[in-house]
Structures are given as C-alpha cells and as structure tokens.
Amino acid sequence: MRFRNLLRSLGPGLLWAGAAIGVSHLVQSTRAGAIYGFQLVILILLINLFKYPFFEFGPRYASSTGESLLHGYKRLGKGALILYLILTITTMFTLQAAITVVTAGLFSTVFPGAFSTVTWTIIILGIATLIVSIGKYSLLDKVIKFIIILLAISTIIAVVSAFTKGFNPNPEYIRNFNWEFSDIALLIAIAGWMPSAIDISVWHSFWSIAKRKEGKHIPTVKESLFDFNVGYIGTAILSLGFLSLGALVMYGSGESFSNSGTTFAGQLISLFTSSLGSWSYIFIAIAALATMSSTTLTCLDAYPRVLKPATELLIPNLKKNDNDNWNWLSWFWLGILLTGTMIIITFFLKGMSFQVDLATTLSFLTAPILGYLNLKVVTSNNMPLENQPGMWLKILSWIGLIILTGFGIYYIVWKLFLL
Secondary structure: OHHHHHHHHOOHHHHHHHHHOOHHHHHHHHHHHHHHOOOOHHHHHHHHHHHHHHHHHHHHHHHHHOOOHHHHHHHHOHHHHHHHHHHHHHHHHHHHHHHHHHHHHHHHHHOOOOOOHHHHHHHHHHHHHHHHHHOOHHHHHHHHHHHHHHHHHHHHHHHHHHHHOOOOOOHHHOOOOOOOHHHHHHHHHHHHOOOOOOOHHHHHHHHHHHHHHOOOOOOOHHHHHHHHHHHHHHHHHHHHHHHHHHHHHOOOOOOOOOOOHHHHHHHHHHHHHHHHOHHHHHHHHHHHHHHHHHHHHHHHHHHHHHHHHHHHHHOHHHOOOOOOOOOHHHHHHHHHHHHHHHHHHHHOOOOHHHHHHHHHHHHHHHHHHHHHHHHHHHOOOOOOHHHOOOHHHHHHHHHHHHHHHHHHHHHHHHHHHHO
16 A cells, blocks of 8 residues: 555656756756766766755655745745745746757757748747646646656667667867866756756645645655655666767767757757667657657746746735636736747847756856755744754755855856956
C-alpha cells in the first residue's frame, strides 16, 4: 500500500522535470560537453547539489501547509512578495523568448522551408495559448510523464551508443576550462538554468496543491519529497547525458554549435543520429520537439497562474471568486507575457546563443535572492516544526547561497568595471 501511494504521489515532481528539461539540457549541457568535454561534470553535479534545497522547499512547504510559496512570501511581509514580482517580471520575457526560439528552431529544422523562425514562434505561442486557456493540471501531468520517458530512453541509448565508439578528441582543438572570465561567464550561463531557474520552485508549490485538490490521493510530506527527488535526480542524470553527447561527438572535433536556432537544432539532432544511425531521426525529432514544446507550454501556463494570485495577494480587492482559477487577471498577465516575448524575439534577437545566455545569466543572478526567500519561508513560524528542513539541508542552503552570491558579485563587478 505504501508503494502504491508513492506511485500515486508522482506528478508535480515530473511536471517540474518537464519544465526543467529543455534549454538547460538540450542547449546548455550539450554546449558544455562540446566546448569542454567532460571537464565540467563535477561542477554540474555541484551546481545541482547546491541548488537542490531551494527547489526542495517548494513541495516541502506546499505539502506541509496546504498553501503555495507565494503565500509564504506574503507571510514574510509584502516586501518579499513585491520583490518576487519584480524579479519574475524582470526575467520572464527573456526566459520565455529563449525557450520559444529554441523550440521554433527545432520546428524549422524538422520542417525545412515551411515558415520563418518568427512565424514558427507565432504559431507555437498561439497553439500553446489555446491549450493553456482550456487545459487542466491532470492533462498536463499525463502528457509530461510520457514526454520525459521518451526523451530519457532516447538519451540513454544515444549516450551508450556514443561511448561504444570511444572518446578520441583531436588535441589540436581541445579547449581547457581555465577559470578565466570567459570560462566563468559560460559556467554561470549554464548554472542559471541547471537544473532550472529557482522561480520554478514557486510553480512546483502550485502543482503540489493542484495534486492535492484532485482528491484521488493527498500525498504526505515524505511522499511529495519522494516525487520531487525522482524528478530532480532524473534531470541531473539527463544533464550529464546531454553533456556526454556533446563531449563524445563534438569535443575536439574542430566543430562548434551555431548561433542560429535552426542550425543548432539540426546539429543537436545529428548528435543522436550519428550515435544511433539515420533510422533514429524521426524518433529523436519527435522527442526533441515534444520536450521543447512541453517546456514552452509549461512556462506559458505557469507565469499567469502564478502572477494572478501574486497580484491578488497584494491587492485583495481583485480577488472575486476563490474557485475562479483562470479569469481576466490571468488573461492580462498572459497578454503581457506574450507581448514582451514577441517584442524581444522580433526586435532584440541577436542569435539563439545570445538570447539563451542572457536569460540563463539573469536567472543565475536572481537565484540567491529567491533561494533566501525560500529558506526563510520553510523556517518560519508558519511551517510545522516537524516538517522543517534538517540541519544538513540548512547548512547546504547557506553554502549554496554563499557560492551563488559570490559568483554573481564576481560576474557583475567584472562586467561593470574590468571589461
């Protein structure tokens, strides 16, 4: 019965993984392997370790209190909630734009000559908006589970196949990680969404509550954390899988990933087909398209669903009906998100790599602030003492905050004064 309950509790953690596995894995992890080989394996594992507590606090708080992290921020004071809103609005346009551009690049590759990248972007966002407006948590939950399994199986098989062909980089094209500013800047860009932006911890708390409202099974705190750990560990393993593909196929080859989203998408798919054979193209293309489409959809769904209650918490008069999950305020924030995303893609897009690195770097720089807020929430008086994080998790949190803050300050000072 206990094992059955663990299976029933699965959902929010896999949905979190579906949001996390996207640009951070298909683009950033693969680029890390192609540029540095296996040199960043330990660093990527450490990044996953140091950011772990701040993501774990989302389901921990939601399953313990029955409310989202947003309500926890409000309990800390309006200032904390306003700070979250500012950080979210500051980063959401670049995040959505980066994800959508990569998705559009994949569609342009799989369906060459059909539409331009901008047209694909409009089509993708249009379909996603339609799904978001009529979709429900349970449907999103089922779709994400299938996509993750498909991508995981494809990646594992491709990595094993690539390993059988050996690792023989040409010394003439080898690049070492020397802790210079250019290396650290790229590491920060990778770490920003590794395994994802800490903003998603708030989304996870909402998904955990949605799981509880389904009524089929209300997970305990331990079951919710089990669900989260399955998703978190899975994303970490897949990040190493994509890094391995980049290292085994491209590192030391003299080739590099293109800054064009369409060209990059073709190179990404060829990483798999070069390991598995041309017969696998259709399966890999479907897996990649499904992965990025799900990430685009999940983010487009999450922002208005989080910004709506955040606004209502700040301005209680806006809240008309407790059961109204999607109202004019949701449409307002969705319209703001779509408008800002299209403006960035249409007028400020300087290439896929630039867009992705900008979005991930912004997420890295805001990570210590959101991480600290999450730590304050789960150690507050509102959190049941028996469900508060243990000493090791608190220590890991402070180590993570110190490291993230230190690298963030270094990056800002170098950018502003030393370049």
